[in-house]
Amino acid sequence: MKLIFEENKARYGKRRIKAELNNRDYKIGLKKVRRLMKKFNLKAICSRRKYKSYKGTVGKIADNILNRNFVATQPNQKWTTDVTEFSGPFGKAYLSPILDMFNGEVIAWDLSTSTNNQQIRKMLQRAFFKAQKSWGFNFSQWLRLTIST
Template sequence: MLEIFNAHKGRYGYRRILIIMRNKGYTINHKTVQKLMKILGLKGKQRKNEKYHSYKGEVGKIADNLLKRKFNADKPFEKLTTDVTQFKVCNEKVYLSPVMDLYNREIVSYSISLHPDLQQIRDMLGGLFTKLPDDAAPIFHSDQGWQYQHSEYQRLLSDHNIKQSMSRKGNCMDNGAMENFFGRLKVEMFYGEHFETVDEFINCLKEYIHYYNNERIISKLKMSPVQYRTHSLQS
């Protein structure tokens, strides 16, 4: 148990440790895992309540909330969600703009920038468009941030047969899946960590996203996002 906890740098609580131990053949329940973790002094990292706000009023067209908090999908690229979050590093601000596929919670595209501008959103979309299947017509959800109201952003979605969806004003849980990802990311690789330079932080951020996609177990899926996608395609 200690080996599992340390291998994932204290990022795993009892639920994910339980999944790994059962995968290794141990017959054990969650109460026993919780008890042993308490005895060993193992406590998963806790999140803080911080959020970057990009809302600047109605500066463009507001889309309807097509997602309606239905954060599950039946196939890849059926429902996607995005947002922007901010990190303060070495007296600089770094912004992350990811795209999550709600089928398996995989981050299928992302861009990192020192400026939360339209170019960052173009880069995020560029990465998405290279992976989007030709026959896909996904719902793409976001909050009402100014960049998602921008006419160029909305045109690019329309050009790729993507249906835009937006959270209601002031309802962050309308984008709960992405909010949860941001919270977990900051707990597991940012809070309490020291970075000598912005470049070091950006490299660690990229490494974490790779770890999240390929290794980190999603409790509901009982495997990592990429493992789940690969497994489902083989079934």
């Protein structure tokens, strides 16, 4: 039993050790395994659960305007975004890009150590700034045009 425990780097608890002993043709019950583990002071290392940010439906759910039709006929017609978590030697990093559905081009992106509204806001500002250049006018001109009509 100690050998199985050490082979698996103290990650096996009573149930896994019992199953492994049964696989090796040692018929032993769970209570006996528990008693022996207590006697030999074998305590399994519990792995930490992964953080899950999902808290159910919070806030307003936007209407499904695209209805899974991701094909765009011209640039800047449909954009998509997501936040992806990466683990590295310095901890976690969160990448948030905006992709143009017309050609898959990355319009803008932001890399942060925590995912929050500030990261999304910076990414959107970069995307709108880049889009304004390609549209040929800036936001203040567009605002004047929309107010005058």
